[in-house]
Amino acid sequence: MKTILVIAGTRPEVIKLAPVYTQAVKRFGAEAVEWVNSGQHTTLADLALEAFGIQPGTVLESMTADGSLGVLSCNLISELDRLFASVTPEAVVVQGDTTTAFAGALVAFYHRIPCVHVEAGLRSFDCTNPFPEEANRRMISSLASIHCAPTPRAAENLRREGVAEERILVTGNTVVDAVNHVREKLLQAPQPADGQRRILVTMHRREAWGDEMEKMCVALRELADSRPNVEIDFPVHLNPRVCEPVHRLLGNHPRIHLLAPLDYLGLQKMLSQSYLVLTDSGGIQEEAPSYGVPVLVLRRLTERPEAVEQGYAQVTGTDPATLVRAAQRLIDDPEAYRSMVAPANPFGDGHAAARIVQAMSELLSRQSVKSEHSSLAAVME
Numbered sequence: 069m070k071t072i073l074v075i076a077g078t079r080p081e082v083i084k085l086a087p088v089y090t091q092a093v094k095r096f097g098a099e100a101v102e103w104v105n106s107g108q109h110t111t112l113a114d115l116a117l118e119a120f121g122i123q124p125g126t127v128l129e130s131m132t133a134d135g136s137l138g139v140l141s142c143n144l145i146s147e148l149d150r151l152f153a154s155v156t157p158e159a160v161v162v163q164g165d166t167t168t169a170f171a172g173a174l175v176a177f178y179h180r181i182p183c184v185h186v187e188a189g190l191r192s193f194d195c196t197n198p199f200p201e202e203a204n205r206r207m208i209s210s211l212a213s214i215h216c217a218p219t220p221r222a223a224e225n226l227r228r229e230g231v232a233e234e235r236i237l238v239t240g241n242t243v244v245d246a247v248n249h250v251r252e253k254l255l256q257a258p259q260p261a262d263g264q265r266r267i268l269v270t271m272h273r274r275e276a277w278g279d280e281m282e283k284m285c286v287a288l289r290e291l292a293d294s295r296p297n298v299e300i301d302f303p304v305h306l307n308p309r310v311c312e313p314v315h316r317l318l319g320n321h322p323r324i325h326l327l328a329p330l331d332y333l334g335l336q337k338m339l340s341q342s343y344l345v346l347t348d349s350g351g352i353q354e355e356a357p358s359y360g361v362p363v364l365v366l367r368r369l370t371e372r373p374e375a376v377e378q379g380y381a382q383v384t385g386t387d388p389a390t391l392v393r394a395a396q397r398l399i400d401d402p403e404a405y406r407s408m409v410a411p412a413n414p415f416g417d418g419h420a421a422a423r424i425v426q427a428m429s430e431l432l433s434r435q436s437v438k439s440e441h442s443s444l445a446a447v448m449e
């Protein structure tokens with residue numbers, strides 16, 4: 069019997085749950101832990117699975133041709149319902165804020181199976197931004213049994229919403245564990261050519277699709293034109309809403325390199341060798357401080373404020389002029405740049421997965437004591 073199902077469907081979920089899965093297999097044995105690929109994203113999630121050598125035990129058919137969130141949710145709920153009924157796991161693990169994570173937590177609740185929520189408690193306090201993630205996060209927090217908050221601030225958000233103290237655990241973010249896992253495989257960073265500034269850019273957020281994304285592209289072109297020592301590396305997300313404007317507006321610039329999405333190791337290598345990152349990615353905001361690379365966040369707000377508060381990241385919003393000025397300042401002013409180089413990662417210490425698996429182990433033993441008294445539901449109250 070599989071005791072624990074680890075459920076993931078998107079690239080960032082795979083990256084952030086890989087360390088938890090690996091630790092859980094070490095602790096409980098491979099036969100007790102199963103990786104469930106929800107099928108929410110296919111190509112990008114598969115690339116990440118390969119990077120960590122994970123072979124899913126179950127692959128669900130959930131994706132919709134038109135990307136409708138409603139249909140995706142329905143598909144996931146019915147597929148997970150069938151799976152939980154046949155496997156009867158003792159616990160399920162979900163991560164973050166995707167439709168996969170929400171459906172996993174909801175169906176676990178229906179089946180009265182405890183749900184461990186990894187990266188719990190992030191809040192932007194605006195349900196439309198990020199959409200639909202902020203709402204998913206809040207709904208998962210109402211359903212989960214254990215809330216693994218990456219930082220003290222995330223734990224505080226949960227307390228304020230009335231989550232019981234004994235269900236909250238500050239673990240650090242597992243993204244730092246994942247970075248540490250590949251770090252030694254990265255080749256020594258080559259010295260950049262004299263004065264050259266390599267800038268990594270990623271941009272894919274749903275809220276920016278359309279006009280906002282086009283303006284950001286124009287700003288990137290302006291930045292490259294204004295500083296001849298700048299080389300921009302831009303792995304472009306596969307979504308046509310991203311791919312099309314990016315290629316149309318930036319496709320023919322000699323110092324803007326539009327790339328296919330990189331595998332995880334390739335992205336980490338590029339990040340570690342960059343001077344600066346411009347991104348709307350949640351995961352890259354969290355990874356960059358591990359390499360001491362300053363971040364400009366291409367969003368109006370971030371639910372990951374720790375690096376901003378400590379001065380290693382700056383939210384530039386989506387105003388193109390502000391973005392260009394902020395980047396130029398870091399390119400031209402060594403003092404301003406040095407002040408944004410993180411000495412340590414504020415999101416975690418690389419031991420998050422071990423803490424999460426310890427909590428799972430305690431949950432399972434509490435559960436087996438309770439089931440002797442015939443009430444599994446008690447751990448779910």
Ligand SMILES: CC(=O)N[C@@H]1[C@@H](OP(=O)(O)OP(=O)(O)OC[C@H]2O[C@@H](n3ccc(=O)[nH]c3=O)[C@H](O)[C@@H]2O)O[C@H](CO)[C@@H](O)[C@@H]1O
Binds near residue numbers: 164201
């Ligand atoms: C609102 C928000 O912030 N939501 C987040 C967002 O996640 P994100 O923004 O972190 O997503 P991405 O940027 O796609 O992934 C990042 C990871 O991918 C690696 N990477 C990147 C480019 C590449 O070419 N090769 C790679 O390997 C990179 O190193 C990093 O680890 O959406 C998810 C739902 O989809 C949410 O759950 C998650 O909260």
